[in-house]
Amino acid sequence: MEAKTNLPIISMEGITKSFPGVIANDNISLNLMEGEIHALLGENGAGKSTLMSVLFGLYTPESGQIKKHGEIIKIKNPNDANRFGIGMVHQHFKLVDVFTVLDNILLGVEPTKGPFIDRQLAKKEIIALSKQYKLAIDVDAKIEDISVGMQQRVEILKMLYRKNNILIFDEPTAVLTPQEIEELIKILKNLKKEGKSILFISHKLNEIMAVSDRVTVLRKGKSVGTLFTKDTTPQALSNLMVGRDITFEIEKLQANFGGIALEVANLTFISTRTKKKVVNDISFQVKKGEILGVAGIEGNGQSELAYLIAGLLKPDSGTIRLLGENVTNHSVRYRNDLGLAHIPEDRHKFGLILDHPLYSNLSLKKYHKQPFQKHGIIQKKKIFQLAETILERFDVRSGKGIQSLTRSLSGGNQQKAIIGREIDSNADVLLAVQMTRGLDVGAIEYIHSQMLKQREEGKAVLMISLELEEILKLSDRIIVMYEGRIVAELNPKETTKELIGLYMAGGKPS
Amino acid sequence: MKNQAFISSVVAILLGLIFGLIIMIIANPFTAFPGLLTMMGGWLAHQDFLRRLGDLIFLTGPMILTGLSVGFAFKTGLFNIGATGQYTLGMFAAIFVGIYGTFLGPTQWIFAFLAAIIFGALWGLLPGLLKAYFNVHEVISSIMLNYIGMYTVNNLIQGDANLFNVAFSKTKAINLNAYIPTTILRDVFDRSAIDLGILIAIGITLIIYFVLYKTTFGFELQAVGSNRFAAKYSGIKENRSLILSMVISGALAGAAGALYFLAKGSVNSGNQYSVGNELLTAGFDGIAVALLGQSHPFGIVLSAFFISFIQRGGYFMQTLGIKVEIIDVIIAAIIYTSAMAMLVKDKLIKILKRKQP
Numbered sequence: 001m002e003a004k005t006n007l008p009i010i011s012m013e014g015i016t017k018s019f020p021g022v023i024a025n026d027n028i029s030l031n032l033m034e035g036e037i038h039a040l041l042g043e044n045g046a047g048k049s050t051l052m053s054v055l056f057g058l059y060t061p062e063s064g065q066i067k068k069h070g071e072i073i074k075i076k077n078p079n080d081a082n083r084f085g086i087g088m089v090h091q092h093f094k095l096v097d098v099f100t101v102l103d104n105i106l107l108g109v110e111p112t113k114g115p116f117i118d119r120q121l122a123k124k125e126i127i128a129l130s131k132q133y134k135l136a137i138d139v140d141a142k143i144e145d146i147s148v149g150m151q152q153r154v155e156i157l158k159m160l161y162r163k164n165n166i167l168i169f170d171e172p173t174a175v176l177t178p179q180e181i182e183e184l185i186k187i188l189k190n191l192k193k194e195g196k197s198i199l200f201i202s203h204k205l206n207e208i209m210a211v212s213d214r215v216t217v218l219r220k221g222k223s224v225g226t227l228f229t230k231d232t233t234p235q236a237l238s239n240l241m242v243g244r245d246i247t248f249e250i251e252k253l254q255a256n257f258g259g260i261a262l263e264v265a266n267l268t269f270i271s272t273r274t275k276k277k278v279v280n281d282i283s284f285q286v287k288k289g290e291i292l293g294v295a296g297i298e299g300n301g302q303s304e305l306a307y308l309i310a311g312l313l314k315p316d317s318g319t320i321r322l323l324g325e326n327v328t329n330h331s332v333r334y335r336n337d338l339g340l341a342h343i344p345e346d347r348h349k350f351g352l353i354l355d356h357p358l359y360s361n362l363s364l365k366k367y368h369k370q371p372f373q374k375h376g377i378i379q380k381k382k383i384f385q386l387a388e389t390i391l392e393r394f395d396v397r398s399g400k401g402i403q404s405l406t407r408s409l410s411g412g413n414q415q416k417a418i419i420g421r422e423i424d425s426n427a428d429v430l431l432a433v434q435m436t437r438g439l440d441v442g443a444i445e446y447i448h449s450q451m452l453k454q455r456e457e458g459k460a461v462l463m464i465s466l467e468l469e470e471i472l473k474l475s476d477r478i479i480v481m482y483e484g485r486i487v488a489e490l491n492p493k494e495t496t497k498e499l500i501g502l503y504m505a506g507g508k509p510s
Numbered sequence: 511m512k513n514q515a516f517i518s519s520v521v522a523i524l525l526g527l528i529f530g531l532i533i534m535i536i537a538n539p540f541t542a543f544p545g546l547l548t549m550m551g552g553w554l555a556h557q558d559f560l561r562r563l564g565d566l567i568f569l570t571g572p573m574i575l576t577g578l579s580v581g582f583a584f585k586t587g588l589f590n591i592g593a594t595g596q597y598t599l600g601m602f603a604a605i606f607v608g609i610y611g612t613f614l615g616p617t618q619w620i621f622a623f624l625a626a627i628i629f630g631a632l633w634g635l636l637p638g639l640l641k642a643y644f645n646v647h648e649v650i651s652s653i654m655l656n657y658i659g660m661y662t663v664n665n666l667i668q669g670d671a672n673l674f675n676v677a678f679s680k681t682k683a684i685n686l687n688a689y690i691p692t693t694i695l696r697d698v699f700d701r702s703a704i705d706l707g708i709l710i711a712i713g714i715t716l717i718i719y720f721v722l723y724k725t726t727f728g729f730e731l732q733a734v735g736s737n738r739f740a741a742k743y744s745g746i747k748e749n750r751s752l753i754l755s756m757v758i759s760g761a762l763a764g765a766a767g768a769l770y771f772l773a774k775g776s777v778n779s780g781n782q783y784s785v786g787n788e789l790l791t792a793g794f795d796g797i798a799v800a801l802l803g804q805s806h807p808f809g810i811v812l813s814a815f816f817i818s819f820i821q822r823g824g825y826f827m828q829t830l831g832i833k834v835e836i837i838d839v840i841i842a843a844i845i846y847t848s849a850m851a852m853l854v855k856d857k858l859i860k861i862l863k864r865k866q867p
Contacts, residue, residue, distance in 0.1 A: 333745025350743040353736045364744040373726045
């Protein structure tokens with residue numbers, strides 16, 4: 001690390017920020033030197049995003065101070081942050097979908113000529129910037145028409161156009177393919193070369209090793225140390241992050257396939273809005289005792305495929321067979337009762353009723369069955385028993401047990417509750433979509449072991465995930481979706497992340 | 511949670527009263543405090559105590575039912591602003607059977623009451639169907655149906671000499687058998703308007719409570735109300751729940767119309783409907799009752815009693831020269847503050863949610 005001045009460009013000192021019942025940042029200090037890439041590593045809930053939100057003016061800390069070049073500055077809102085040269089790329093991009101790239105970059109800082117926006121001038125400046133930093137963009141394209149990778153470059157240009165020199169990236173690789181990640185790493189190194197100072201939030205060790213100069217590790221709201229990246233190892237970092245040794249490898253028993261449990265044939269779904277074939281002529285089978293992994297970049301039809309199988313969407317053509325029975329025109333409940341469990345992609349929207357108590361969520365798939373109801377009257381005792389059993393078996397932790405408001409549970413425990421409910425339904429087919437999204441390492445480990453247990457018990461698992469590692473680790477077979485089609489079927493033992501990534505981006509090996 | 515709900519309602523009431531007091535002071539500083547005392551109970555401490563109490567209890571009955579109507583829909587995530595229209599239809603059905611159904615003998619009032627429930631239910635069914643199959647927002651369709659209902663009923667009444675008393679522009683008195691029995695209550699409460707209506711209202715409250723909290727049907731309704739996506743995901747038929755919820759909500763509002771217009775009233779000629787081009791306010795009172803009672807059946811009974819209480823108080827405040835509209839201002843302020851109390855509660859929940867990253 002070569003600092004250009006002795007004083008850090010930004011130093012956060014003793015930052016403490018708490019929310020009711022939890023201290024998100026507990027006396028955290030962090031120095032960002034000029035021209036360095038500083039990684040912030042920690043599990044979900046460790047306080048990384050809170051700390052960066054403090055720096056960006058989204059939260060006001062209870063105590064602590066922020067200094068720029070040694071002078072105390074007060075950042076009350078993002079406008080202040082912007083004035084001090086601090087920019088941020090959020091995990092979920094803040095772009096207006098129907099605006100052009102140009103307009104998105106200008107938004108809020110439009111150069112004017114009289115009462116009009118001087119787009120020509122702005123366009124020249126932005127094209128110059130994009131050349132200088134090697135950020136390929138199409139200034140006149142609409143955001144909704146460009147790739148996620150390009151959207152991210154637009155976000156970066158937004159910061160550069162505002163002359164920010166302290167750049168915060170919140171989990172920038174979460175939405176990218178392996179190829180795009182490599183591209184981003186190049187971009188980050190470029191930015192560094194041009195003298196920008198970068199804060200890079202991640203929980204992925206290999207990226208941090210590849211890109212950062214120094215890394216600060218947070219655990220449960222506290223800083224557990226800042227290290228020079230070149231002096232450390234991924235194993236050491238992960239132990240620091242989790243606070244215990246974690247095993248990266250899990251034991252996967254020999255496959256033992258049974259008959260076909262789920263069969264999808266020529267399934268097509270046309271979006272009513274865009275008239276595009278979001279799911280395009282898809283066919284596959286999943287056997288009992290098999291985990292079929294579906295890889296793909298977000299938005300290539302995987303979500304719709306899951307909704308079609310679950311019965312939440314009706315296909316335009318094609319058939320779905322569940323345990324040999326054609327269920328294409330049957331209701332959600334019919335499929336559930338026949339033998340389909342579903343861990344939905346969006347656990348807050350579909351998976352849980354957050355404002356209801358936990359027991360009511362844990363019985364969501366069973367309340368209509370005997371003995372949980374008799375003549376239409378709910379048997380609370382039986383429901384409580386059911387909920388207690390799931391709670392215990394799947395180690396769901398909550399403040400007031402089954403009576404807790406579901407909203408009050410942590411994300412990991414909410415997901416465990418869903419997984420517990422679905423596995424407890426003892427269905428032959430398990431549809432698992434983004435089952436570990438946003439969870440910490442411990443919870444992910446647990447969920448993975450549960451999935452393998454399902455496989456051993458002879459359940460058919462269709463696992464849709466954006467996490468390639470997860471797909472490679474658990475699947476017996478992998479299919480890759482791109483623009484609504486299956487573009488490849490692969491054996492995880494004989495394939496690589498890079499190859500899958502290539503298919504995910506619509507490419508073919510040459 | 512329950513305590514929190516109760517406290518936020520009480521806070522809402524206090525803020526609304528303070529606001530009302532300020533308005534009264536601005537209007538006339540000398541009558542403001544006596545006015546407030548009258549409203550908050552002074553009117554009841556009177557030599558006619560029993561009769562006034564009886565009238566209050568009578569008025570609480572329909573108020574409970576309109577409150578339940580709106581509150582029940584709230585539980586399913588629907589805003590039934592059409593309770594007024596359903597109430598009007600219920601009123602019409604009750605009066606129609608009350609005048610034409612003489613052949614029914616002593617059971618006439620029961621049939622009049624059931625007719626009101628059916629008409630109210632039908633008037634609730636329409637926005638339910640529109641919402642379920644055409645995604646028309648129930649607020650829009652039920653506001654329209656309020657007016658359609660009122661004008662239709664007015665036309666039907668005016669076109670029928672057996673129903674319409676031209677001289678007073680009111681409906682005619684219904685048949686004696688069509689009045690909800692007063693039993694001994696009327697004598698106990700010194701010839702007040704009280705009848706069995708309040709017991710009917712409380713009975714219906716218990717049924718609604720049972721349906722909402724003890725049956726799978728109620729579980730499904732509340733699931734749809736709290737998160738329709740999760741409800742659909744778990745296999746609940748969302749449309750069926752929406753439609754049934756509106757039907758029940760309409761039935762309750764219709765029943766409220768019957769409860770009010772099948773009553774003898776404090777004068778023996780009964781309560782009559784004045785044909786005019788204004789919506790009846792009963793359904794809107796139901797919104798206030800439901801909000802203040804936080805949509806819980808028992809909360810609704812309490813808030814219906816309270817709102818009837820201050821409405822009656824407002825009526826008697828007029829003797830001090832205070833305008834009865836002040837009461838409407840105070841009730842409006844209470845609705846406002848109770849909505850804000852819920853906002854405060856929601857904010858709290860959001861903060862709690864944020865602490866769980």
